[in-house]
Amino acid sequence: MKDSPNIIQRSSENKSSIIHKYIEDKREDEREKSTSQMSLLEIQLNQKRWEGESHCLSLCHEQ
Incomplete structure (x- = not known):
């Protein structure tokens, strides 16, 4: 049972990283x-x- 806080901490770390x-x-x-x-x-x-630009060019060529 000593490991349980460690497991809880690890799972919360996993959640935050996810x-x-x-x-x-x-x-x-x-x-x-x-x-x-x-x-x-x-x-x-x-x-x-x-x-x-092409419109301007066509106007220039018309004149």
Whole structure:
């Protein structure tokens, strides 16, 4: 019975490390989501810029 407090302590350490790992995984997922959203926005912005530049170029060539 001497070991029981030690076992309880160890199990609570395991719980906290599991929770910590879960939180880290969630943060990483959020980071990945935000970076993928950013890259989507960047693609859309670049597309708009490209459309704007090609529109300007076509206007220049018309004159």
